[in-house]
Amino acid sequence: MPQTETARNETPLAAPADPRGAPGARLSPVPLGAATLTGGPLAEARERNRTITLETIHRRCEECGAIDNLRRAGGLLAGDPVADFQGAFYADSDVHKWLEAACWQLAETPEDDALRARVDEVVAVLEAAQGEDGYLNSYFMGERAARRWTNLRDEHEMYCGGHLVQAAVAHFRATGERRLLAVAERFAAHVWSVFGPGRRPGADGHPGYETALVELARATGDPRYAEQALWFVEQHGATPPAIGGRAYHLDHEPLAAQREVVGHAVRALYLYTGATDLLTELPESAASLDPAVDALWRDFTDRKRYVTGGGGARHDGEAFGAAWELDDERAYAESCASVAHFQWAWRMLLRSGVGAGGGAGELRDAMEQVLHNGLLSGVGLDGEHFFYVNPLADNGGHRRSPWFGTACCPPNLARLVAALPAYAYAVDSVDPATLWVLLLAEGRVRAEVAGGTLELAVTTAYPWEGGVRVEVVRAPEGECGIALPAPGWADAPVEWAVDGVGVAGEAVDGFTVLRRRWRAGEVVSGVYPLAVRPVVAHPWVRAAHGRTALARGPLVFCLEQADHPGVDVRDIAVAGGAGAEGWEAEWRPELLGGTVVLRGEGLARPAPAPDAPLYRSAGAREVGERERVAWERVALTAVPYRLWANREAGPMQVWLPEV
Template sequence: MKCTIVDTSSSPYAKLKPVPLSAVKLKDVFWAPRIKTLREVTLLVEYEHLEKTGRIENFRRVARGDKNIEWRIADDSDVYKWFEALAYTLAYEYDEKLGEIADSVAKDIVSAQDKDGYLFTYYAFNKEARWRDLTRMHELYCAGHFFQAAIAYYRATGSRLMLDAAVRLADHIASIFGPGKREGVPGHPEIEMALVELYRTTGSKKYLDLAKFFIDERGKGLVGGSVYLIDHKPFRELDEIVGHAVRSLYLNCGATDVYLETGETSLFETLLRLWYNMVEKRMYVTGGVGSRHEGEAFGEDYELPDTRAYCETCAAVANIMWNWRMLMATAEAKYTDILELALYNAALAGISLDGRYFFYVNPLADRGKHRREEWFGCACCPPNIARLLATVPGYFYSTSDKGVWVHLYAENTANIELENTSITINQYTKYPWEGEVELEVEPSKEKEFSIFVRIPGWCSEAEVFLNGKPLETKPVPGTYLEVHKTWRRGDRLKLYLDMPVVLVASHPWVLNHACRVAIKRGPIVYCFEQVDNRGFDVWDLIVPRDAKLEAFYTPELLGGVVVVKGRGYATDSSEWGNELYKGISEVKYSLKEVEFTAIPYYAWANREPGPMIVWVKCPLIS
């Protein structure tokens, strides 16, 4: 069984096909330790929380007729998402202990299914209430997560136990909703993409039709017509990305999945409009989205507050999931750029370095009060970041009719099947800390095909060498460079991706970023934490636009990171006094020269609490 995440291998409108998770073995300093922590710590810690909070026990309660179901919204889905992470982890590398946990929880889950296929623990004993409150209750949302968990388990282990239950539930839902049956849409989109994946797994077209039905019905006010639920206008008429960020992005994932199967142009045109609106006007420099606490929602154009950034971890995960699907549809590197940005920054900040603590909300500036937590009452984020980490190996490569696509860089070995030829690619690199990448290509027999290497959009200068000789085609940042030849064992492609430290400015209408800059190096966004910067408050830091910024790999710090050091200035805000406002004539600032250190944003809040900031002052107008 080939365990892929989004199986576009037979999707007629997919330009790219997936490479199974188990085909890629990460050996790098960045992802391999994180996947180890996921296996050895995070999945087990989350399992404990799911047991302790009664979320798994709820399924057992249903099975034995115990009506004391403990309910918090979407509880079942927390189990499913964690289970999906567990299944993908097993597919990557089987582990007996984790395998036993998965088998046992799979039985518990399935034991709670009703004879008619219904599965939602809260309404297990209340048939009358089922499917009555689509706006608020998360029955369809949980069903979607169940399908995804079931598919992952089937692909990882070959067991049909969960998949058969998923089919029963999907058939039950399809018997209620659809053309000529009940109208309705999920209050929280998610089931759309899961139904398409179920179609890909079973070949049963009614699941694809149902996914399309839920997208077609949206915007008719069936769940109240609010912008929050993206129910205010039909999907194909949306011209800006709005509403609850996770709902919005999951809906886009589903719509992209439907496009991948149907090729419907109006769907894709809508997705493009939403993507450009998000990337050009409503996304943080970290790839995080959802500017507002109110409604966990997208804000207006250029509304990107820092201390009050919501940037839910789940929204970053959803952003990655959507961009992956857009990449499959187009083979365009602009989607990989956003995927990579959100992966290394917005999403990764959601989990502590030790794999035990989680952020739900990810601000870009803080006074030291915001800390990761063990768990949440609404616990969507911890299992979501777990399943993202479990799927990371699946995001590195794809194939197409023309050859192999290399999306991400990290030291690994991949065994890729291309038209009955097995191609081994050994990647040697210290990415994301260094921009040199060497690909050693070993086809099982000589074969003519292309290798498409991604030249990241963040890279201003790149060079590519084939067996030591520079390529004639000049690499263009933000595209894939096609290298076509008859590949022989031992052929080597070498990429030099220039990775200087750069200062990034915002569009002038992001008012809170006026005269401020952020530091980036390669795919990594930096922040300043107080613990690394003594003698001044990091909120008072001024980085001159011509500051000499130097990068140093620091193996003993934060699991091994490149820090950025430089010299700048700091004001002393304690001189200001207690007034909130002053006449400008009274304002006097004395500047002192300081040395500063910035660390990767994802690694913040792993040491003593203190002020943190991404966007520091920089006199842009000279």
């Protein structure tokens, strides 16, 4: 990777966030290239992303005209930008997100000439599409230019701009080239010529630009971009309101005063992510946001998050529901909200670090929970069908789509998956001799820690199996720490050994830190306890009343119709506690690309008659015995939620009814 001077750091860091040197930052990611994933479901997801999804999304962006819109805006294609515009007014953002994803991939596979050529072409299109004044949005061209920046609430110009900037940062960090970064800087300068103190007020109706500006500051070394981001965040809830004052847009009160997670789920989670970035980058001037971000995380985590990590209970307004309102079959849980949740948790973890009372273990667990469940569920095993909505129960009608009129989710998933290795490890500014393992997966990591380079090779079949083997490939002379996750779901600490000899690690806030003078060739080994866990919900979650979910390690499981011929999944119940003591995990190499399933025994009621009444009066005793029906024992197979809807359609449920 070419080295380029930036103000704070000598080399760009190939990761979605680069908090190195930020006054409020504790951890920094190990970048793409230095961190790799070589086996297991995360690596497989990433390989599918590289070989299929990136290609598919680029093709869709061509078919739907999103790239042509930009080509016309830049005069590279004949036609009228207004009359010939295709797709939604925010179609540019799909191109930007694809570009970001492609860049993260290129960071690891710079030899991929075809991908590089495609990236170069799109970068050139964006350069051409940018106006003299720095404006760049292919929708607001021609006669629509008069509408630029007139409706921040609804017209997504800052949202599109945010993804442009994020793509530019990724391009710079992946390739070292500053071409697109220059476009982003011109764009940001243009925005700041329109908005700002003494100029026009205006908050972002669909957040995303705030986080982008913080990374632009980090990539360029120009702190003013972060200050602009703070100004935009503080415009939310201004008096008079700049964007209408509705909770939907997070504009009902100043963010610093907000304590409840409300409104459009993706917009909210992006805004909280931006606020977290600001607390990292500008901890003093952004300090008033601190209690808000903490309280919002608690409200989300304790009252409004699905067991799959999804967020957003309502189709209506794509919004969060009330506290404990988490209906399963009508869960919205947009894939983009899962992406945002993952990014928010990661940024909070980078900010607070471990051992500072910031809930590092909970944050890491959240990343793992949403990634392995409600985030990767967004992409089918074929890599080219996508969920926008991720319900926790279905009657067989909900299937992945090849594309959407509003196609935000596929490229959003792609950019996250492409950058996955960069989320897996972190180094520590306070405890500079320690390497933190955030995501467990087979792969390698090479990090600069105090004293030198620490390089590890991780061998594991996690999360299918609990065994983890970490070989020290290279180590500094002095003592350093390897911090391994101690997940909250584990009912016993992992017993770690070095070369077979048990070692007592230091338990710190959701991690176990093994500190010593490491020598190359030493092997750390341990086994995570992957017992089948029945999971119950807070009693006020109505959709989970009298139900249990099955989990094993970080994975949440579901029953799918495809595994239960002869009985409708909706007629299946389990004994109290899901009969969890009887469940066994089984590796099924031929199923769903290779997966662990849970096998156990349940009960099936006789299928209801087609004309079974919707309601009936029941004698008290009859109901007390939960319907005098002849339950029959039935063998059950539960598959990971992430893998559902990859076979023939049929009912699915996560929360299993108990009898």
